[in-house]
Amino acid sequence: xxxxxxxxxxxxxxxxxxxxxxxxxxxxxxxxxxxxxxxxxxxxxxxxxxxxxxxxxxxxxxxxxxxxxxxxxxxxxxxxxxxxxxxxxxxxxxxxxxxxxxxxxxxxxxxxxxxxxxxxxxxxxxxxxxxxxxxxxxxxxxxxxxxxxxxxxx
Amino acid sequence: xxxxxxxxxxxxxxxxxxxxxxxxxxxxxxxxxxxxxxxxxxxxxxxxxxxxxxxxxxxxxxxxxxxxxxxxxxxxxxxxxxxxxxxxxxxxxxxxxxxxxxxxxxxxxxxxxxxxxxxxxxxxxxxxxxxxxxxxxxxxxxxxxxxxxxxxxxxxxxxxxxxxxxxxxxxxxxxxxxxxxxxxxxxxxxxxxxxxxxxxxxxxxxxxxxxxxxxxxxxxxxxxxxxxxxxxxxxxxxxxxxxxxxxxxxxxxxxxxxxxxxxxxxxxxxxxxxxxxxxxxxxxxxxxxxxxxxxxxxxxxxxxxxxxxxxxxxxxxxxxxxxxxxxxxxxxxxxxxxxxxxxxxxxxxxxxxxxxxxxxxxxxxxxxxxxxxxxxxxxxxxxxxxxxxxxxxxxxxxxxxxxxxxxxxxxxxxxxxxxxxxxxxxxxxxxxxxxxxxxxxxxxxxxxxxxxxxxxxxxxxxxxxxxxxxxxxxxxxxxxxxxxxxxxxxxxxxxxxxxxxxxxxxxxxxxxxxxxxxxxxxxxxxxxxxxxxxxxxxxxxxxxxxxxxxxxxxxxxxxxxxxxxxxxxxxxxxxxxxxxxxxxxxxxxxxxxxxxxxxxxxxxxxxxxxxxxxxxxxxxxxxxxxxxxxxxxxxxxxxxxxxxxxxxxxxxxxxxxxxxxxxx
Numbered sequence: 001x002x003x004x005x006x007x008x009x010x011x012x013x014x015x016x017x018x019x020x021x022x023x024x025x026x027x028x029x030x031x032x033x034x035x036x037x038x039x040x041x042x043x044x045x046x047x048x049x050x051x052x053x054x055x056x057x058x059x060x061x062x063x064x065x066x067x068x069x070x071x072x073x074x075x076x077x078x079x080x081x082x083x084x085x086x087x088x089x090x091x092x093x094x095x096x097x098x099x100x101x102x103x104x105x106x107x108x109x110x111x112x113x114x115x116x117x118x119x120x121x122x123x124x125x126x127x128x129x130x131x132x133x134x135x136x137x138x139x140x141x142x143x144x145x146x147x148x149x150x151x152x153x154x
Numbered sequence: 155x156x157x158x159x160x161x162x163x164x165x166x167x168x169x170x171x172x173x174x175x176x177x178x179x180x181x182x183x184x185x186x187x188x189x190x191x192x193x194x195x196x197x198x199x200x201x202x203x204x205x206x207x208x209x210x211x212x213x214x215x216x217x218x219x220x221x222x223x224x225x226x227x228x229x230x231x232x233x234x235x236x237x238x239x240x241x242x243x244x245x246x247x248x249x250x251x252x253x254x255x256x257x258x259x260x261x262x263x264x265x266x267x268x269x270x271x272x273x274x275x276x277x278x279x280x281x282x283x284x285x286x287x288x289x290x291x292x293x294x295x296x297x298x299x300x301x302x303x304x305x306x307x308x309x310x311x312x313x314x315x316x317x318x319x320x321x322x323x324x325x326x327x328x329x330x331x332x333x334x335x336x337x338x339x340x341x342x343x344x345x346x347x348x349x350x351x352x353x354x355x356x357x358x359x360x361x362x363x364x365x366x367x368x369x370x371x372x373x374x375x376x377x378x379x380x381x382x383x384x385x386x387x388x389x390x391x392x393x394x395x396x397x398x399x400x401x402x403x404x405x406x407x408x409x410x411x412x413x414x415x416x417x418x419x420x421x422x423x424x425x426x427x428x429x430x431x432x433x434x435x436x437x438x439x440x441x442x443x444x445x446x447x448x449x450x451x452x453x454x455x456x457x458x459x460x461x462x463x464x465x466x467x468x469x470x471x472x473x474x475x476x477x478x479x480x481x482x483x484x485x486x487x488x489x490x491x492x493x494x495x496x497x498x499x500x501x502x503x504x505x506x507x508x509x510x511x512x513x514x515x516x517x518x519x520x521x522x523x524x525x526x527x528x529x530x531x532x533x534x535x536x537x538x539x540x541x542x543x544x545x546x547x548x549x550x551x552x553x554x555x556x557x558x559x560x561x562x563x564x565x566x567x568x569x570x571x572x573x574x575x576x577x578x579x580x581x582x583x584x585x586x587x588x589x590x591x592x593x594x595x596x597x598x599x600x601x602x603x604x605x606x607x608x609x610x611x612x613x614x615x616x617x618x619x620x621x622x623x624x625x626x627x628x629x630x631x632x633x634x635x636x637x638x639x640x641x642x643x644x645x646x647x648x649x650x651x652x653x654x655x656x657x658x659x660x661x662x663x664x665x666x667x668x669x670x671x672x673x674x675x676x677x678x679x680x681x682x683x684x685x686x687x688x689x690x691x692x693x694x695x696x697x698x699x700x701x702x703x704x705x706x707x708x709x710x711x712x713x714x715x716x717x718x719x720x721x722x723x724x725x726x727x728x729x730x731x732x733x734x735x736x737x738x739x740x741x742x743x744x745x746x747x748x749x750x751x752x753x754x755x756x757x758x759x760x761x762x763x764x765x766x767x768x769x770x771x772x773x774x775x776x777x778x779x780x781x782x783x784x785x786x787x788x789x790x791x792x793x794x795x796x797x798x799x800x801x802x803x804x805x806x807x808x809x810x811x812x813x814x815x816x817x818x
Contacts, residue, residue: 009498010506013498013506013507013510014510017510017511017514018514018517020514021514021515021517021518021547021551024518024546024547024550024551025518025521025522025547027546028542028543028546028547029525029543031542031546032539032540032542032543032546033537033539033543034537034538034539034540035535035536035537036535036536036537036538052542054538066750066772068750069669069750070669071667071668071669071772089667090667090774091388091389091667091730091745091747091772091774092747093389094388094727094728094729094730095727105538105540131536131538134536
């Protein structure tokens with residue numbers, strides 16, 4: 001086999017591999033890209049229902065309650081302009097606190113309640129999740145210095 | 155005073171590194187032996203200076219010298235000694251210092267043990283190594299000085315984040331950095347070879363031990379981090395496809411590819427320029443990983459703005475290191491002589507396939523990790539990419555990879571008999587089918603991919619053992635096989651174990667989340683778990699509320715599990731301590747959240763202390779089958795790397811190498 005032919009074979013193989021990966025990636029982006037929305041976007045009705053999305057903001061003070069006799073927890077996430085009802089079944093992260101930043105993944109139900117499948121608060125108590133900061137900024141309620149962003153894991 | 159000496163030592167190290175990055179390079183170009191000889195003592199001096207700085211910072215932590223800002227922000231007098239010491243690298247500045255220390259350590263190792271290297275190559279490699287060190291030292295000196303003083307001196311420190319006070323995490327950064335920084339040596343050798351315009355089998359042989367050592371450390375570092383996340387974060391997951399994790403996973407993937415392509419470069423004198431490219435990319439990704447994690451860019455573009463000087467510095471280093479080396483590659487790589495030819499079906503062909511799959515897999519992780527950043531940087535929508543994306547892109551690429559790992563070792567170098575290889579694959583394929591069938595019969599229904607994964611893991615394990623047994627023949631001859639053959643078999647077996655663990659824990663996990671009153675029970679995966687109530691407990695620097703659980707299994711086995719919630723007064727934070735009963739077959743994993751009557755967790759922290767004895771607590775119990783296999787397999791992979799490293803053919807000063815070096 002000549003060197004040229006071998007090179008061509010390797011090249012075709014490479015293109016095939018990269019092509020497959022690109023196709024997989026694009027298809028996955030179509031289905032699995034999760035868009036971020038602030039509570040104000042949801043209040044304005046700009047958010048698609050029944051699609052996976054991510055919301056962020058502050059946990060409204062005094063809003064956290066347990067649905068009696070179940071492991072369901074309800075709270076409200078606010079960007080200080082609007083708030084959205086959130087329902088979550090499970091165990092909340094340790095750094096989840098009223099008045100603190102929070103990010104949740106889930107779907108918006110028909111009744112306007114956000115059903116969270118995952119609630120995230122970062123590992124570090126001085127850290128504001130970037131999406132939570134973003135929501136406050138968009139609504140014009142961001143106070144720089146209130147919670148320094150950018151200090152992540154280890 | 156120690157802080158000032160440490161600072162001066164860092165500045166001196168910077169000066170030495172600057173000289174070391176220029177003089178030997180000039181010497182190598184002019185053939186001036188005296189200038190080249192400067193590299194070795196300089197590398198040793200650099201190590202001494204950085205080690206001094208590191209020791210002094212550690213001292214400041216040990217004696218709790220809160221006049222040093224870094225100590226004040228990350229330590230506390232009540233912290234156990236182990237975490238005072240490991241707290242040195244539990245923060246931005248300190249971890250950079252550890253990075254530079256390991257970098258200097260590797261540079262000094264090349265200087266001390268690489269006496270049989272041709273002196274121009276050694277001089278150039280050490281010079282490149284010094285450039286990296288200089289960049290990092292300058293970064294520290296100008297933007298992240300660990301020795302900054304505070305005035306007035308605070309009476310007490312702010313303490314380290316309690317979830318970082320853990321033995322698993324204490325040693326995670328050093329191993330990770332050994333991996334990252336070990337790849338820097340390979341990078342330096344690659345750049346030196348490009349400058350010289352010559353890559354031969356001898357070069358590949360020098361580079362392989364460093365790659366092996368770096369990759370094995372990286373494997374351990376990643377495994378420790380994942381294990382820590384599993385038992386410490388209290389969610390029971392072991393991999394989140396978090397950007398921070400991906401940042402360490404990408405160099406691992408490319409490092410694995412490099413490890414295999416270097417074999418082809420050494421044995422068959424082929425794939426040379428590809429190997430060089432991988433060496434550059436592996437370290438480039440380590441740099442991207444370190445910096446993106448350290449600067450916080452990955453989780454938010456905005457944290458760049460929090461310290462513009464740091465962000466700009468980071469970008470400059472990345473641009474020069476990656477851009478510069480790739481430009482050098484584009485310019486010099488065409489001058490490398492192509493090596494031996496091989497047929498598509500051959501050992502080389504299999505290794506090429508391995509390389510293609512690993513680098514493609516790395517590319518998908520790269521895109522998934524950085525796409526949100528690019529999109530936001532361009533002013534587009536704010537998006538996130540989570541596990542579903544990686545499961546859809548990364549996992550399909552691992553299926554052919556594991557299959558290729560089973561087939562590859564059966565193929566001969568240069569040109570293999572495909573039919574003979576397939577015949578030898580009959581037994582492993584049968585074992586795979588049997589494993590899949592066993593899962594269908596014994597385990598609850600699961601997605602098809604789970605059965606495929608089980609089959610692949612069994613096939614890989616059988617093929618690896620079968621191939622090794624066939625090569626060895628008898629036990630006595632097995633002892634005489636090269637250590638590299640042992641290493642390959644152990645590492646590939648480790649991969650099979652890890653795959654089995656991932657498949658089983660993902661497909662057959664059972665979970666129960668419920669409110670439990672004392673006396674109530676939950677049945678899960680053959681266990682009957684009874685809640686007996688809670689009690690208060692005290693630790694060195696925390697107070698805890700501990701749940702008491704009894705677990706009984708059908709066969710009469712009984713045990714006590716005590717998951718806890720800890721409260722650390724110095725930082726005002728709570729942590730979840732999972733109770734895990736681990737066995738080879740699976741883990742019983744219990745966490746408690748909060749008592750129903752006190753209002754949910756997050757409303758206040760008093761629930762820990764004021765909850766009545768008969769309160770109902772929210773409890774999460776999971777059974778994770780074979781989950782320990784994931785880390786056991788990673789341990790085997792690292793062990794395989796270490797065993798391979800002891801191969802006499804790779805040993806520094808091995809006679810064969812000297813002959814080749816002289817002949818080259």
